[in-house]
Amino acid sequence: MMVALRLNRQGTKDRPYYKIVAVDSRKRRDGRYIEQLGVYNPMTEGTNFNIDLEKAEQWIKNGAQPSDTVRSIIKKARAAALEA
Template sequence: MVRIRLRRVGLKHQPSYRIVVADQRAARAGGYIEVIGFHNPRTQPSTDIVQEDRALYWLSVGAQPSEAVVTLFKRTGTAARFERLKAGAKLEELVAEAEKARAEAAPVSGRTRFASPEPGQGKMKPKGE
């Protein structure tokens, strides 16, 4: 069975995830068929980028999303667009709608949820002291 799930990437204690299509039996960090998106929970708000056309294609051919991916798809509107695709809407219209919604969304900030320490705080002392 083919699943749409998150694949962890990033540094230690700084996770970010790729949304991948993979065989259910493959390891979490193992091989995958295709990368269809990106999720970074450390930005405020979290960064969720989904290639709508590929996500809708894989859902239409029977790929099962994991629980975490279902939550992401609901947040980005992909789940609602897939329901409309099943009801008979055209894929091109849904993809155009998704692109328009992404363009109208608030710009993503590069700030993380965890602030850096001020100079002079923490274990490291500023240079020159």
């Protein structure tokens, strides 16, 4: 089973927010996921994400492939963690 770290769309029309999830790569975008790692809300300004870096690192270490957007969010979260 290939695990992917990707976004799961929530919210209403024109007001999206996303869950960052670990999911079997064969599942559909909003299908059942294995574990929720965080959230991303593109509608807010400033820091618009919250992710558990330890869980994300563990999944990546075990072979999970993050999507481009999730990879970007993880990179930003690492930079924010270093600043704090």
